[in-house]
Amino acid sequence: MKSQAVGKITESERDEIKLLFERKNGLVELFKSIQESSHPLYDRLVQDMGVTATKFQKWWDEKSRQYRWKGVAGHHWEINFETCEIFLKKDR
Amino acid sequence: MLKYLLVVLSESSAPFCYYEKKPRKNPKRDLLPLKSLEEAVIFALKNNLKVNFLYPDHKLDKAYNALIDEVDHVKIVPFGSRETYPDSILVIESDGFPAAGELKGLRDENIIFRLRKNDLGKLSSRLNLLLMKCKRINLVLMDIEAYGAEDFEQYRRQLETVSDKMLKLSAKKDPPELSVLTDRLALDRMNNCSAGLKHLTVAPDGKLYLCPAFYYGRAGDTLGGIRNDIPIKNRHLLELKYSPICRICDAYHCRRCVFLNKKLTLEVNTPSSQQCRISHIEREASRLYLQKLKEAGGNPVALADIPEIAYGDPFEIVETKKLSIADFKKL
Amino acid sequence: MPTKDPVKIEGKNTWEEGRSKSVTFIVTEDCQLRCKYCYLVGKNKSGRLEFDIAKRAIDYLLREREFITENSVVLDFIGGEPFIEVDLIDRVCDYFKARAFEENHPWFNSYRFSFSTNGLLYHDDGVQRYISKNKSHLSIQITIDGTRAKHDLQRVYPNGQGSYDDVVRNIPRWLEQFPDSSTKVTVSSGDIPFIRESVLHLWKLGIKEVNINVVFEDVWKPGDDERFEEQLVSLADEIINKKLYESYSCSFFSKSLGQPYRDNMNWCGAGKMLAVDHLGNFYPCIRFVGFSLQKRAALMLGNCFDGIDRNRLRSFLTLDMASQSPAECLDCDVASGCAWCQGANYDSADTETIFQRATYLCKMHKARVRANNYFWNKLSRKLHQDLRAQS
Numbered sequence: 001m002k003s004q005a006v007g008k009i010t011e012s013e014r015d016e017i018k019l020l021f022e023r024k025n026g027l028v029e030l031f032k033s034i035q036e037s038s039h040p041l042y043d044r045l046v047q048d049m050g051v052t053a054t055k056f057q058k059w060w061d062e063k064s065r066q067y068r069w070k071g072v073a074g075h076h077w078e079i080n081f082e083t084c085e086i087f088l089k090k091d092r
Numbered sequence: 093m094l095k096y097l098l099v100v101l102s103e104s105s106a107p108f109c110y111y112e113k114k115p116r117k118n119p120k121r122d123l124l125p126l127k128s129l130e131e132a133v134i135f136a137l138k139n140n141l142k143v144n145f146l147y148p149d150h151k152l153d154k155a156y157n158a159l160i161d162e163v164d165h166v167k168i169v170p171f172g173s174r175e176t177y178p179d180s181i182l183v184i185e186s187d188g189f190p191a192a193g194e195l196k197g198l199r200d201e202n203i204i205f206r207l208r209k210n211d212l213g214k215l216s217s218r219l220n221l222l223l224m225k226c227k228r229i230n231l232v233l234m235d236i237e238a239y240g241a242e243d244f245e246q247y248r249r250q251l252e253t254v255s256d257k258m259l260k261l262s263a264k265k266d267p268p269e270l271s272v273l274t275d276r277l278a279l280d281r282m283n284n285c286s287a288g289l290k291h292l293t294v295a296p297d298g299k300l301y302l303c304p305a306f307y308y309g310r311a312g313d314t315l316g317g318i319r320n321d322i323p324i325k326n327r328h329l330l331e332l333k334y335s336p337i338c339r340i341c342d343a344y345h346c347r348r349c350v351f352l353n354k355k356l357t358l359e360v361n362t363p364s365s366q367q368c369r370i371s372h373i374e375r376e377a378s379r380l381y382l383q384k385l386k387e388a389g390g391n392p393v394a395l396a397d398i399p400e401i402a403y404g405d406p407f408e409i410v411e412t413k414k415l416s417i418a419d420f421k422k423l
Numbered sequence: 424m425p426t427k428d429p430v431k432i433e434g435k436n437t438w439e440e441g442r443s444k445s446v447t448f449i450v451t452e453d454c455q456l457r458c459k460y461c462y463l464v465g466k467n468k469s470g471r472l473e474f475d476i477a478k479r480a481i482d483y484l485l486r487e488r489e490f491i492t493e494n495s496v497v498l499d500f501i502g503g504e505p506f507i508e509v510d511l512i513d514r515v516c517d518y519f520k521a522r523a524f525e526e527n528h529p530w531f532n533s534y535r536f537s538f539s540t541n542g543l544l545y546h547d548d549g550v551q552r553y554i555s556k557n558k559s560h561l562s563i564q565i566t567i568d569g570t571r572a573k574h575d576l577q578r579v580y581p582n583g584q585g586s587y588d589d590v591v592r593n594i595p596r597w598l599e600q601f602p603d604s605s606t607k608v609t610v611s612s613g614d615i616p617f618i619r620e621s622v623l624h625l626w627k628l629g630i631k632e633v634n635i636n637v638v639f640e641d642v643w644k645p646g647d648d649e650r651f652e653e654q655l656v657s658l659a660d661e662i663i664n665k666k667l668y669e670s671y672s673c674s675f676f677s678k679s680l681g682q683p684y685r686d687n688m689n690w691c692g693a694g695k696m697l698a699v700d701h702l703g704n705f706y707p708c709i710r711f712v713g714f715s716l717q718k719r720a721a722l723m724l725g726n727c728f729d730g731i732d733r734n735r736l737r738s739f740l741t742l743d744m745a746s747q748s749p750a751e752c753l754d755c756d757v758a759s760g761c762a763w764c765q766g767a768n769y770d771s772a773d774t775e776t777i778f779q780r781a782t783y784l785c786k787m788h789k790a791r792v793r794a795n796n797y798f799w800n801k802l803s804r805k806l807h808q809d810l811r812a813q814s
Contacts, residue, residue, distance in 0.1 A: 023532045025559040030524055032556045033517040041521055048524075082436075325773040334778065336741040358722065359776055361746075362738040410741045414687045417753060420745040 003078065003087035006069045013063065014084045020056045027052055097141045098293040099132050100124065100304050101156070102148035105296075106170035106183040108204050109232055109285075110352055111305035122148070126155055128298030131318045133163045142166070144291075146304065147180070149173050168204070186211035186234075189218060198225035209235035212246050216253035219270065223254075223261060228269040236366040237356055244369050251377040259384055275345035276378035277395050282338070284348035288330045294318065302330075305351035333423040335361040337368065340415065341406040342399075345378070346371035368405040430802065432662065434605070434632045434672035438535055438562065443495035446484060447698040447709055448477060450511055454503040455543055456586055459577045460611040460638050462715050462767070466503060470714070476703040477515040479727040484697075485528050487730070495533035497562075501698075501709060506544040512536075513553050537562040539607065541578070543586065545593035554600060565590065565597050567630070568608050569621020576613060591628070598629045605632030605672075610651075612642045618654040623661060626671045634674045639767040641783040648786035655794030663802050678799060680760035681792035684753065687743045693765035693777075694724075694739020703727035707739055710766020718770050722777075738777060739765075747780045761788040 009017075027049045034042055060077065063069075069077060069086055078087045103122035107113045114122075124132075136143045143165040149172050152160075167180035171190055174182050174197075184190065186207040203226050207215055222229055233239075233247070251273065258274070261267045269275070275283070287293075287303035292315070294300060295307035300315040300322060307314075315322055324330075330350060332339050338348055338361070348363065356364035379398035386397075403409060452463070452470030484491060498519060500512050516536055523531035536557055542565035544550050554561060567590050568574040575585025598604060606625060610618060618635075625633050637651075655675055662668050662676075693707040705724045706712050713721035725731040745753055747768070752758060761784065765777050772779035 019532050026520065026524070026531050026534070029557055029560060030520045033520055041525060045524065326776060326779055329774075329776060329778055334746050336743055336746050337737070356734045357737050358735055359738040359778065361778060362741065364734045365737070366734075407737055407741065414743045415745070417684055417687050417745050420687065420743075421753065 003089040004070075005085050006077070006088045007067045007086040009063065009067070009079070009084050009086065011084060014079070014081060017056075017059050017063075017079060018081050020052060020059060023052050024049075024056055093290070094139060094141060094292060095290045096144060097132060097136045098144045098146065098291055098304060099129065100146045100293060100295050100307070101129070101152065102146075102150075103296045104148045105146035106149070106168060107206070107304070107308070108146060108168050108181075108183050109303070109305060110234065110236075110349055111308040113308060122296060123152075123156070124294070124296045125298055126159070128294065128318070129156060129159050131298070132294040133159050135318050136163050144168055147173060147177060151176060174198075184222070186214065186218065189214075192221075195221060195225060200227045201225055202228050204230045204232060206232045206234055209233075209238055209243065212243060212250065215247070215250040216257070219254050220257050223257060223268050223270065226268050227266065228271070230271045233370060236352065236370060237364070239366045239370065244373060247370065248373045248377070251373065252380075255377055255381045255384070258381065259388065262385060262388070271345065272374040273378055273381055276343070276375055276398065277382050279344035280396070282332050282341075282344050282346075282348070284332075284338075284346060285350070286330070286348075287350050288324055288327065292322065303351060305349075306354075309351060309355065329359075329361045333420070335363075336415070337363055337406050337410050339423060340410060341368075341371075342401075343368075343371040343375040343406075345374065365405055365407065368407060372401075372404045372406075430668045430806075431631075431670060432668045432672050432676050433678065434634070434674060435603075438497070439495040439533065442493060443497050443533070443535075444484075444491055444493035445497045445499055445692070445696040446480075447499040447501050447696065448472060448480070448512075448515065449502065449698060449700045449709060449712065450500055450505050450508040450515075451503040452701070452714055453507060454541070455507070455580065456504070456541055456578055457581050458579065460609055460642075462638075462640070462710065463503070464714065464717055466714070470503075470701045471508065472511060472515075472699075472701040474511060474514050474518075476701065476727060477511075477699070478518055479703055480699045480705075481515070481519050481522060483727050483730060485522055485526055485530070488528070490731070490733075494529040495535075496530045497535045497537050499537040499539075501539060504541050504543070505538055506540050506547065506550050509544070509547070509549045509553050513549075513556070516553075516557060535560050535562050537564075539564050539566060541566055541586065542590040542593045542597070545597055558600070561601070563597065563601055564605060564607055565594065566607050566609075567591065567594065567625065567628070568614075569617055570624045573614055573617035573621045576617070577609070577611065594628050594630070603632070604630065605634050606630045608633055608635040610635060610637045612644050612647055615647060615650045615654060618651070619658040619661065622658055622673050622675075626667065631670060632672045636674070636762065637784065637787050639762070639764040639781065639784065641771065641781070643783060643787060648790040651787055652790035652794050655791060656797055659794060659798035659801065662798070663805055668802060675791060676795055676798050677760060680795045681757040682759040683756055684744065684758045687745050689742045689744055689747075689765075690761075690763050691765040694736055694742070697724070697731075699727065705731055707736075708766060710764055711769065715766060716770045719775060722769060742777060747778045749780065749782060752780065752782065757789060757792040760792070761785075 027045060030045060031049065034045060036042065064071065064077065070088055072088060075088050075090050078089050080087065101124050103114045105113065143163050145160055145165055145167050147167055147169040149170045167177050169177045169180040169182060171182050171184045174180070181202045181204060183204045183206065186205070203222060205218070205222060219229065254270065255273060258270060292300050293303050293307065295304065299317055301307045302315070315324060328334050349367065350360040352367055353363055354360050375398065379400065382395060382398055450472045452466055453468045454466055505512060523534070540563060545565060568578055571585070571587040574587040578586050580586060608621065622633050622635065693711070696708045698706040698709045698712060700706065700712055704726045706722065707724060709715055711722040724735045763780050768779060768781050769777050771781045
């Protein structure tokens, strides 16, 4: 389906969410490597996953309120990291 | 344009620069063949070249001396041969530094002083002794590849001390020159070793090299036998224009040793960090020395000040800012 | 994402281009294929990266934060064929992730694992397991050279048999997993007649971005430039007539191509990148490793035990275009986009230097520029006409 542009953010805002996005993915994929709870990094990793997920969601909540992006049920927002544009996209 | 020829008369000739000589086997056998010497002399005569002969610490046969006398030349001899070859440039090694008695007879000498890293702490005291007997000292810092932050700092301090001595001597009628302190004062452009451009070397094997170090150090190939068209591949890389670091630099007195460049950075046109740092310590010492000379109202009041700079290695500048093509073409 | 510019022919920038450190791990010097144009002239089975060496290299890279300052990293796994060693790669990636996380290194928040593969093992269970484990950090480029005729002309098994069928069967799965993927096509003298059809064929397979370049070595025959130009002009016509520029990209065409030089930057990133061989030696890039060189000895920068000899990096980091180019290149009216490879230059230079630019590609570049001009002039006129027709 086609996505709809609903806003644009600043480059520094883009950098904030890009870092959180990358970290979130990094943590998920590190978790796939570690898995065993006996691993020395396991507890730190699980805790970081929780903290990062919270920060990630908070960013979207704050920015959507700040910029008043259009929202529709069954849809989500996505960002183009190159252009800083925000798009509304239907959930899969 | 070639201006002079270096002729290394023996494998064990006094090394006068950054390289080490080979251990002597048989003095006779280690000599440059007489026929090669003749070729070198004729080549020099045909090409208006002066010759610097590098002498071993043993006497040469008459035939050699006769050939040498056929051409305008300078003799570079080990300190031990000073009496055999008066009016020569003497090479003194820091690890075989002459005893006080041996220095007594010296007067207005031209000296090449090769300082080992281990003797860095003795630099100012050694120079203080030599400066009284010399009209010029060329200082060669050996083992620079092993220099680290502490050595650089020690060298800076040593030059500071020497500078005070030089200042006192500057009141004399003909004060001595110390390459690393006084050469920069009068220069307004690069004045470097220029191996391969201003001079070539005939090594004891009778072949041509960029300089003796390329023969002894095996860092480069021979240029072949003595002949009219000397093939120096990528000769332009020896020129200042083609050295991205050196062409923006104003440590004009720096040797820009292409042998050390090749050895340490793998490129003849790229100086090592150590070479640049040492030359900039000397540049700064020269700057401060000139200031003091001017304050003392000495002779060099007409010399242009050396600007104060914030870097100790021009690489820091070049890495972030490339010369424009237009500026490159102007060089 | 929708954009206003309908012309997509120039493709996308690579991830964190110019801001990331690229580190190439040569995991094996072995490959199932013996591609005729391959610069890796010394393939062998013994040069295999050990995990301990890779660990040491990663530890060194993470430790040297003051020296290696980039905030992003691309760990590039290359061979030979990298997926021959997928289990090793998996361990190396796990180690990198854990160490970067443990050290709170900025690279943990900005890394990619990158692969150039011949695609023969793409369906392998081990490869697929690895992909699912690291999916959001992967960039995988399967090399398929175009039509069966072009591909099998060059990309052959040791017995001479072409590899096209074994690769093409893996393309759908690859594109399903990585829809925005690109492929890299290499053109040597004998491939020229197949260029047009090959690019069109790859697009038809669903590979929307085709990065294509001619080899840097001295392989070109008289008339190759004219044949090359004909192929590109014919391709340009097809792209414009069928409006393929709206959906596909081909690196042969670029607006920035064919201008006089404006800056003095080096074309090649050797020295800013780093390659690690199976012994833990560091190189400016893979093209300086012994098995990539035909004439010269390897040029090493150091190793994972003693670190990088920074003196050896100085020439790479200060090398500019003007200092290595003949005068005719500096005065060339169509110079921009004319490529060179530092390793190939080093290998073919008259002395052991990176400061002598090989110019074997001169005529080929000029041919490309003419075809490129033809394309953009023709496209611009067409777009203008289309716009007028619409209004």
